[in-house]
Amino acid sequence: MSERILQQAPLAHVSARPGAAVAPVTALRYFENGLRGHINLRGDPTDARFAAAAERALGAALPTAANTTRIAGDIIVYWLGPDEWLAVTPGEREQEVVNALRSGLDGVHSSVTPVTGGQTVLVLRGTHARDLLAKGCPFDLHSPGFRPGACAQTHLAKAGVLLRPLGDDGMEIIVRRSFADYLYKWLETAAAEYGWVHATGEAPESRAHLANAQNTVT
Amino acid sequence: MLIIPCPWCGPREQTEFAYGGEAHIVRPKDPDALSDEQWGDYVFMRRNPKGRLLEQWAHAFGCRRWFNVERDTVSYAITRVYKPGEPAPEEAR
Numbered sequence: 001m002s003e004r005i006l007q008q009a010p011l012a013h014v015s016a017r018p019g020a021a022v023a024p025v026t027a028l029r030y031f032e033n034g035l036r037g038h039i040n041l042r043g044d045p046t047d048a049r050f051a052a053a054a055e056r057a058l059g060a061a062l063p064t065a066a067n068t069t070r071i072a073g074d075i076i077v078y079w080l081g082p083d084e085w086l087a088v089t090p091g092e093r094e095q096e097v098v099n100a101l102r103s104g105l106d107g108v109h110s111s112v113t114p115v116t117g118g119q120t121v122l123v124l125r126g127t128h129a130r131d132l133l134a135k136g137c138p139f140d141l142h143s144p145g146f147r148p149g150a151c152a153q154t155h156l157a158k159a160g161v162l163l164r165p166l167g168d169d170g171m172e173i174i175v176r177r178s179f180a181d182y183l184y185k186w187l188e189t190a191a192a193e194y195g196w197v198h199a200t201g202e203a204p205e206s207r208a209h210l211a212n213a214q215n216t217v218t
Numbered sequence: 219m220l221i222i223p224c225p226w227c228g229p230r231e232q233t234e235f236a237y238g239g240e241a242h243i244v245r246p247k248d249p250d251a252l253s254d255e256q257w258g259d260y261v262f263m264r265r266n267p268k269g270r271l272l273e274q275w276a277h278a279f280g281c282r283r284w285f286n287v288e289r290d291t292v293s294y295a296i297t298r299v300y301k302p303g304e305p306a307p308e309e310a311r
Contacts, residue, residue, distance in 0.1 A: 066226045066281070081281040082226055138231035152227075154234055155279045 009034020010120040010180040027195030028126035031203040037094025039087040043110030053104035069151045078151045122173040123203035128194040129171045157186040224277045238274030241286045
């Protein structure tokens with residue numbers, strides 16, 4: 001019999017706080033999409049066997065254009081480098097996707113590394129999302145190409161982050177677990193002039209079946 | 219502050235990058251055959267030109283790739299970037 005293991009999202013202690021009852025309309029809303037599966041994939045995209053096996057396992061071809069993403073059902077694949085990608089899956093599908101990648105890539109020069117425990121996904125919603133990030137980020141958040149379908153790795157308040165724009169008023173931030181609490185406090189402080197609401201649970205566009213901020217697995 | 223055009227990610231601010239010193243320094247194939255002076259040259263001695271320099275940068279906070287930059291050490295103007303493994307531009311050597 002396997003033991004029950006308590007999984008806790010890096011910012012579960014924040015999500016557990018009561019949300020604000022009244023907030024200005026300009027307020028930024030914050031969510032943590034905790035407990036996703038994060039899988040780092042490396043290999044040569046010009047190797048037909050690698051590309052085909054990755055496409056079969058993930059459900060879509062790897063994005064090979066720099067700083068782009070591809071969405072395949074409930075999996076998001078981010079370009080991290082010319083031979084490196086990040087796949088973010090619903091928590092309960094992580095092992096299945098890892099297994100599919102590993103069996104498909106057997107004998108192909110590549111690496112499949114689950115990094116789930118090492119990072120988390122934050123979502124900001126509000127008209128000032130980009131203004132807030134611009135306070136601590138050297139990347140041009142208003143560059144024309146930085147729209148849904150793009151992603152960018154940069155630093156935010158000195159923490160390395162992976163950004164994905166969600167329309168004009170939203171931003172997804174993937175950050176290392178060890179930086180999550182620091183970054184949350186920086187965001188909350190920097191958002192004071194706009195108002196700040198931390199919401200409990202998942203961002204609204206998230207699928208209902210995805211894991212909540214705290215749950216158990218067997 | 220420099221704006222450095224990463225060959226993959228495009229122009230980004232210098233704070234995203236790490237510096238790697240002069241480019242195209244080849245490690246000797248047989249270090250044991252070198253005199254101390256020759257090894258010292260390989261390890262420590264650099265051209266330090268006033269003007270065009272070929273140097274290495276890593277996009278540490280971005281795609282984490284190393285690449286080469288041709289930069290003027292007087293004006294700091296970056297005139298060329300190229301990927302690792304590509305030959306050095308002749309006129310700058």
